[in-house]
Amino acid sequence: MPSDRASLGLKIAAFAGLLFLHLPILLIFVYAFTTEDRTYQWPPPGLTLKWFGVTWNRPDVWEALTLSLKVAAISTALALVLGTLCAAAVSRARFFGRETVSLLVILPIALPGIITGIALRSAFNLGGIPFSTLTIILGHATFCIVVVYNNAVARFRRISGPMLEASADLGANGFQTFRYIVLPNIGTALLAGGMLAFALSFDEVIVTTFTAGQQATLPIWMLEELVRPRQRPVTNVVAMMVVLVTFLPILGAYYLTRGGSETAGGGK
Amino acid sequence: MAALARLTDPLSDLFWRRPRVLLVLLLAPPLLWLVVVYIGSLAALLVQSFFSIDEFTGLIKHEFTLKTYAELFRPANFDIVIRTTVMAAAVTIAAAIISFPIAYYAARYARGRMKAFFYLAVMLPLWSSYLVKVYAWKLILAKEGILTWAVDGIGASAVLNAILALPVIGGNSLSVSYIGTFLVFLYVWLPYMILPLQASLERVPQNLLEASDDLGASRRQTLRHVILPMAMPGMIAGSIFTFSLTLGDYIIPQIVGSSRNFIGQAVYAHQGTAGNIPLAAAFAVVPIVIMGFYLWVAKRKGAFDAL
Numbered sequence: 001m002p003s004d005r006a007s008l009g010l011k012i013a014a015f016a017g018l019l020f021l022h023l024p025i026l027l028i029f030v031y032a033f034t035t036e037d038r039t040y041q042w043p044p045p046g047l048t049l050k051w052f053g054v055t056w057n058r059p060d061v062w063e064a065l066t067l068s069l070k071v072a073a074i075s076t077a078l079a080l081v082l083g084t085l086c087a088a089a090v091s092r093a094r095f096f097g098r099e100t101v102s103l104l105v106i107l108p109i110a111l112p113g114i115i116t117g118i119a120l121r122s123a124f125n126l127g128g129i130p131f132s133t134l135t136i137i138l139g140h141a142t143f144c145i146v147v148v149y150n151n152a153v154a155r156f157r158r159i160s161g162p163m164l165e166a167s168a169d170l171g172a173n174g175f176q177t178f179r180y181i182v183l184p185n186i187g188t189a190l191l192a193g194g195m196l197a198f199a200l201s202f203d204e205v206i207v208t209t210f211t212a213g214q215q216a217t218l219p220i221w222m223l224e225e226l227v228r229p230r231q232r233p234v235t236n237v238v239a240m241m242v243v244l245v246t247f248l249p250i251l252g253a254y255y256l257t258r259g260g261s262e263t264a265g266g267g268k
Numbered sequence: 269m270a271a272l273a274r275l276t277d278p279l280s281d282l283f284w285r286r287p288r289v290l291l292v293l294l295l296a297p298p299l300l301w302l303v304v305v306y307i308g309s310l311a312a313l314l315v316q317s318f319f320s321i322d323e324f325t326g327l328i329k330h331e332f333t334l335k336t337y338a339e340l341f342r343p344a345n346f347d348i349v350i351r352t353t354v355m356a357a358a359v360t361i362a363a364a365i366i367s368f369p370i371a372y373y374a375a376r377y378a379r380g381r382m383k384a385f386f387y388l389a390v391m392l393p394l395w396s397s398y399l400v401k402v403y404a405w406k407l408i409l410a411k412e413g414i415l416t417w418a419v420d421g422i423g424a425s426a427v428l429n430a431i432l433a434l435p436v437i438g439g440n441s442l443s444v445s446y447i448g449t450f451l452v453f454l455y456v457w458l459p460y461m462i463l464p465l466q467a468s469l470e471r472v473p474q475n476l477l478e479a480s481d482d483l484g485a486s487r488r489q490t491l492r493h494v495i496l497p498m499a500m501p502g503m504i505a506g507s508i509f510t511f512s513l514t515l516g517d518y519i520i521p522q523i524v525g526s527s528r529n530f531i532g533q534a535v536y537a538h539q540g541t542a543g544n545i546p547l548a549a550a551f552a553v554v555p556i557v558i559m560g561f562y563l564w565v566a567k568r569k570g571a572f573d574a575l
Binding site (some may be wrong): 005007008010012013014017018021022024025028031039040041042043059067071081083086088089092093101104105106108109110111112113114115116118120121122123125126129141142145154162171173175196199203205206209210212219222223226227235239242243246247250251254258 | 274277279280281283284287290291294295297298299300302303305306307308309310312313316366367369370371372373374375376384386387388389390391392393395396397398399401402403404405406407410413414417455458459463487489490511513514515516517518519523533535536539546549555556559562
């Protein structure tokens with residue numbers, strides 16, 4: 001009988017790996033409180049809450065945050081509609097080119113972001129479309145579709161045929177069946193997919209650098225600070241806030257789809 | 269309600285009698301979107317890579333030529349391709365090694381709450397902000413940062429200095445060396461390796477391990493001859509992510525690394541300040557070709573069953 005307990009070496013390697021994944025993120029939380037404002041000195045010479053107030057009063061941070069939220073909300077809404085339609089079609093019928101449709105949905109996230117970015121940029125250039133909030137949204141919605149699609153397609157598969165037939169036997173037409181049977185069943189999967197799409201869009205930077213004009217989303221703002229640090233303490237605070245804000249939808253999506261075979265987030 | 273039913277009933281009947289109509293209505297919006305916005309853009313990119321730039325005027329000549337692709341093979345450009353590919357391979361191998369114990373423990377030994385803990389412990393870093401993760405490493409690797417402090421603390425600064433003195437991969441400090449770039453890539457893409465690897469390890473049947481044990485195999489032999497071959501598809505699936513993401517990234521080497529370029533930076537520089545869109549497009553085609561080849565090999569090895 002192979003032993004049912006992990007060897008000590010395996011345990012140490014596994015937990016060391018997890019530590020490697022988490023320590024850098026925890027470090028961000030300490031740096032948000034440091035009194036040092038010119039270098040990345042460790043250990044911090046002192047701790048202060050001052051930078052939270054400074055960040056709160058920065059209009060550029062607020063503008064970037066507002067734009068990010070707006071872009072994420074609209075892209076998520078578009079992705080929810082398009083992703084659900086696609087999932088419904090793929091899961092309800094076998095048709096010619098079905099595999100191609102799944103591939104097409106996954107492609108924007110399977111290819112490196114820079115390809116998606118430069119492809120969109122050259123297309124907007126060729127089409128004479130000026131770079132604006134709209135072009136950012138076009139890009140984001142494109143790669144958010146896959147997240148909604150993945151969650152919805154897994155749930156559609158679990159809706160049983162007999163349930164839909166029973167609904168029809170009881171006199172419901174297709175729309176009523178959708179409203180009273182299908183929607184309640186796929187609701188949490190859509191909510192989870194929407195949350196993940198929101199998190200994905202909120203954080204996206206590579207495609208955005210190619211599709212944005214003068215507008216700065218929060219990740220673009222952070223990127224500028226990373227390349228040319230001017231406001232290190234403010235960046236520290238914003239970084240910590242971003243971590244906290246993205247954790248919420250991820251935890252939410254996990255609890256909504258827990259127990260199913262398709263726990264959300266596996267295929268970012 | 270009755271008025272609504274009068275409106276929806278005929279439609280509903282139509283969908284029932286002619287399911288294809290519904291299918292087309294469902295598929296049309298997402299397909300139109302993806303084909304117009306995405307495939308259209310990719311095509312536009314591909315077309316541009318066959319144009320060239322006039323050396324005297326700096327304007328794009330809109331006629332078919334392979335000249336731009338030939339430029340990729342000039343030493344300066346070809347170095348970039350090689351450097352990026354080697355980095356992607358190194359990151360992929362290191363990620364596979366570090367992921368294995370985590371994935372194996374989570375798949376074989378973690379139960380109940382422990383399993384949920386492992387799942388979230390991988391998922392949260394995966395989904396936390398990419399830029400924040402890169403920023404965290406800028407803090408860690410800085411000369412005055414925590415790593416130097418820790419190395420000094422255990423009295424190993426001589427070792428660190430010796431590593432930094434190495435040619436090519438060393439540098440003035442970790443944050444401006446290839447080692448630094450490698451560490452950040454490894455950190456940021458690690459969860460993409462753990463998840464598919466764990467999925468494939470979950471599928472190794474317990475009785476197969478018992479059979480191996482009954483036939484007298486040691487732990488090491490079971491690992492080598494039973495578990496590793498069955499984990500291979502998951503590992504290849506994970507490597508698709510780590511490889512592809514490293515090939516296409518231009519932000520990490522820009523923030524942590526030496527000044528030598530990677531493919532992504534070359535694409536960004538050529539389309540931006542240099543204004544050489546055809547060369548940028550040709551550079552962007554390189555990862556597509558490498559990944560196409562990689563996916564073709566992976567498909568033959570059956571990696572997609574583990575996705």
